[in-house]
Amino acid sequence: MMPFAYERAADPAAAVAAVTGRPGAAFLGGGTNLVDHMKLGIATPDRLVDVSRLPFDRVEALPGGGVRIGAGVRNSDLATHPLIRSRYPVLAQALLAGASAQLRNLATTGGNLLQRTRCVYFQDLTTPCNKRRPGSGCAAIGGFTRYHAILGASEHCVATHPSDMAVAMAALDAVVVVLGEKGERRIPLTDFHRLPGEMPDRDTVLEHGELITAVELPALPFAARSAYRKVRERASYAFALVSVAAALDLADGAIREARLALGGVAHKPWRAVRAEAALRGAPATVESYRRAADAELAPAKPLAGNAFKLPMARNTVIAVLRDLAKEGGA
Amino acid sequence: MKHWRCARAALRRERGSKPMEARITLQVDGERRALTLDTRTTLLDALRDHLGVMSPKKGCDHGQCGACTVLLDGRRATTCLSFAVAHDGAAITTAQGLAANGALHPVQRAFIAHDGLQCGYCTPGQICSAVGMIEEARAGHPSHVTKDLTGPVALTDDEIRERMSGNLCRCGAYVNILAAIREAAS
Numbered sequence: 001m002m003p004f005a006y007e008r009a010a011d012p013a014a015a016v017a018a019v020t021g022r023p024g025a026a027f028l029g030g031g032t033n034l035v036d037h038m039k040l041g042i043a044t045p046d047r048l049v050d051v052s053r054l055p056f057d058r059v060e061a062l063p064g065g066g067v068r069i070g071a072g073v074r075n076s077d078l079a080t081h082p083l084i085r086s087r088y089p090v091l092a093q094a095l096l097a098g099a100s101a102q103l104r105n106l107a108t109t110g111g112n113l114l115q116r117t118r119c120v121y122f123q124d125l126t127t128p129c130n131k132r133r134p135g136s137g138c139a140a141i142g143g144f145t146r147y148h149a150i151l152g153a154s155e156h157c158v159a160t161h162p163s164d165m166a167v168a169m170a171a172l173d174a175v176v177v178v179l180g181e182k183g184e185r186r187i188p189l190t191d192f193h194r195l196p197g198e199m200p201d202r203d204t205v206l207e208h209g210e211l212i213t214a215v216e217l218p219a220l221p222f223a224a225r226s227a228y229r230k231v232r233e234r235a236s237y238a239f240a241l242v243s244v245a246a247a248l249d250l251a252d253g254a255i256r257e258a259r260l261a262l263g264g265v266a267h268k269p270w271r272a273v274r275a276e277a278a279l280r281g282a283p284a285t286v287e288s289y290r291r292a293a294d295a296e297l298a299p300a301k302p303l304a305g306n307a308f309k310l311p312m313a314r315n316t317v318i319a320v321l322r323d324l325a326k327e328g329g330a
Numbered sequence: 331m332k333h334w335r336c337a338r339a340a341l342r343r344e345r346g347s348k349p350m351e352a353r354i355t356l357q358v359d360g361e362r363r364a365l366t367l368d369t370r371t372t373l374l375d376a377l378r379d380h381l382g383v384m385s386p387k388k389g390c391d392h393g394q395c396g397a398c399t400v401l402l403d404g405r406r407a408t409t410c411l412s413f414a415v416a417h418d419g420a421a422i423t424t425a426q427g428l429a430a431n432g433a434l435h436p437v438q439r440a441f442i443a444h445d446g447l448q449c450g451y452c453t454p455g456q457i458c459s460a461v462g463m464i465e466e467a468r469a470g471h472p473s474h475v476t477k478d479l480t481g482p483v484a485l486t487d488d489e490i491r492e493r494m495s496g497n498l499c500r501c502g503a504y505v506n507i508l509a510a511i512r513e514a515a516s
Contacts, residue, residue: 003349006369006415028416035372035411036392048369050416076405080471085479096474100496101466102399102406102459236474236495 001038005047009054012179012213018049020181020209027051027211029072029111032103037116041125042132052108056213059083065219071110071177071212075165076101078109088217090226090245094168097230100237110212113166113176113192116203117159117267118239120144130156131200145305147239150313151297152266157200158303160264161193162239167263168228169215170271171245177214180207189215193268200267222249222257225327229320230263231312240264242312248284248324255279255288258321262296265313272296275317284325286318293317354418358383359427369415374398376414377424385426385454389498396497399455399462400424406462408496425454428461437461437514446510448501456497460511463493467515485515 006028009015019025024046028034037043056070059081067083078084079095099107121127121139128137140148140158148158166189174189193204206212226247232238243263249256258279260272275296282288293314302310350369355362358381365380374391377383377400386409389397393411400409401423409422428435437460440446447453467483475492476483483489490511491504499507 001370004369005350006352006413028413031413031416032393032408032411035413038370039392048413052416076466076471080469082480085472089479092472092479093474096472096476100396101463101473101493102396102408102496103393103411105402105405105407105462106412234495236492 001041002044002046004038004045006050007047008050012051012054012056012211015049015051015054016179016181016209016211018047019211022047023208025049025209029108030074030106031111032099032107033111033115040123042116042123051211056110062216062219065221067217069109069215069217071108071214073109075099075104075107075109075112078165079104086224088168088172088220088223088226090171090223090228090247091165091168091217093228094164094230094243094245097228097240097243098164109165109215112163113169113189113212113215114204114206115162118162119148119159122159131159131196131203134199134201141303145303147241147264148303148306149266150300150302150306150309151262151270152195152268153301154196154198154200156198157196157267159196159200159267161203161266161268163269164228164230164240164243164263166193166269167243167261168226168245169217170269171226171247171259171261172217172220172223173259175216175218176212177216178206178210179213180210184213186216189269190271196267203267220247220259223247223259225249225324226259227320227324229316231316242309242316244313244316244320246317246320246324248321250284250325253284255282255284258292260292260296260317260321262313262317265300265309272317274298279321286322289318289321290314292321352415352418354415356381356414356417356419357421359422359424365414367414369413371414373402373409373412373414373417373422377409377422383424383426385424386458387451387454389452389455394498395452395455396459397452397455399458399497401458401462404465406459423458425457428457435461437464437511440510440514441507444506444510444513446503446507447499448503452497452499452501456494456499456507459494459497460514463490464511464515467493485512487512490515 026045028048056072127139230243247259262270275292278292387397389395
């Protein structure tokens with residue numbers, strides 16, 4: 001590992017100033033992904049600016065029914081917070097489906113959003129990877145693609161985003177609050193992560209030196225009936241092959257409104273807008289769920305090793321919606 | 331040695347700087363320890379290589395096996411994915427520190443009673459994790475397999491398995507680890 005200078009940021013503005021304009025500097029939060037990348041040689045910062053002790057450790061109710069989550073709130077604390085468990089069970093479940101308890105005690109909300117793909121080629125310095133070294137090629141395409149994207153990929157990158165938390169947040173219309181040199185800006189979570197296109201090295205729309213300070217969840221009363229389901233190769237402690245975050249608003253056996261997002265299928269948490277449109281106003285039946293899933297997955301382009309993700313995603317969407325509707329007595 | 335010096339000199343040329351050092355203090359198993367270390371030192375290496383506290387084990391060194399689990403400011407945490415410098419002032423309890431005044435912790439006694447180990451390498455991590463996990467369950471924290479997110483938690487076998495999934499045992503002593511934790515938690 002390369003030597004690096006370490007400093008603890010005195011306040012948010014100082015943290016931003018310490019990284020902006022220094023191409024080799026990086027923020028350090030819980031460290032569960034960055035430290036690993038430094039060991040592997042994927043990340044080689046010459047300065048770490050520790051933001052883990054900044055006052056971003058609170059979960060607060062917002063007027064009007066929303067919740068503001070400090071960027072430094074640990075994944076375990078967020079999952080167990082009464083406001084999250086009662087208002088947004090989909091988010092609590094997504095967090096509890098991720099990593100292990102001893103990692104969730106370290107990992108932060110902001111860091112979870114910024115974690116990078118677990119594509120085996122990205123993590124292997126001996127192979128080409130456009131995300132790790134732009135222009136070097138993609139070893140996954142034509143390689144082992146079991147864990148890769150079926151939606152929104154490009155000829156340069158087929159990696160998937162690994163977060164569970166972010167999938168639930170995508171379904172909930174979360175907003176990422178970011179502090180930069182020029183002040184604060186607010187980015188809808190669904191615009192926060194990028195599709196790979198021709199620049200797969202850029203995971204998000206953040207500029208260097210911009211610091212996530214909070215994530216805000218707008219009020220969504222019907223999210224009290226929401227769920228996250230993760231399909232993986234082990235019962236626990238594995239990344240998703242496919243995951244589904246959903247919330248349903250039902251009235252008289254019909255769907256008034258639905259929220260749906262998929263994980264494990266794309267370079268970003270995948271908000272299923274086509275499926276949501278198909279569900280709006282439809283009867284709460286398995287046939288409606290199937291039609292919605294098919295609408296979302298119509299543009300999917302499976303790779304040689306992951307065609308199974310298509311029926312897996314379809315079946316998981318149907319199962320989650322069916323269970324949610326059953327819970328609501330529809 | 332010579333090779334190592336060359337590598338370090340190459341690093342200095344590349345960075346135009348020498349390895350950075352930091353002074354920190356840690357409270358380890360009740361004892362205040364001051365140390366000066368390279369900023370690159372993980373909490374795990376600080377404990378083992380700098381302080382000689384050998385009960386946290388280096389398994390994968392990538393946060394995947396749980397062998398390095400300790401109680402960090404009272405909560406279970408892996409120590410291989412943290413830089414020690416970021417935890418200046420932290421209170422750490424390792425498995426050896428759980429045995430206060432020569433008396434084993436109830437979880438340690440249960441592991442012995444149920445033969446919850448074979449080679450023993452994962453055991454200190456398993457024990458710290460179990461101690462943290464039992465506290466979490468008592469505080470009503472749900473897990474991935476908890477049906478009612480807002481209700482009290484009963485530590486069924488499924489709950490224990492899920493909550494301990496961050497600790498791998500290559501010997502496969504899981505059946506007895508489960509029995510030990512079930513007893514210690516009751």
